[in-house]
Amino acid sequence: MRGMDMELAYRMLDQVAAVPAGQVATYGDIAARAGSPSPRLAGRVLSELSDETTPWHRIVRADGTPTAHLRDEQLARLRSEGVLANNGRVDLRRYRYQPGRAER
């Protein structure tokens, strides 16, 4: 839609869907895995194409802080999956999903 690269957009959505419950990924992670250099594009894709089946709440910013205008709901959803935040910040060292890397 909007003339955007839909294949890229769907790859991003796939990567979002690939993040398991209880873990998170950054916008940069999603963009990179989908083959895009632009984290902002990942954000825009989520804002426009996400639906009830898209775990958008598992995507946080590079420093572990949740999306500003949605932080309350996002943190609540993450908390319900077992992702705890300290002072509004998710511990990426602990919860970041990295494909191919063993769980702890």
Add this chain to the structure above:
DNA sequence: GTTATGACACCAC
């Protein structure tokens, strides 16, 4: 074509 804006990221203070 130029400017402003945005679910972001990085570097400098």
Add this chain to the structure above:
DNA sequence: AGTGGTGCCATAA
């Protein structure tokens, strides 16, 4: 560590 400036890709006016 928090704040601010700049870069980034794409859209809207």
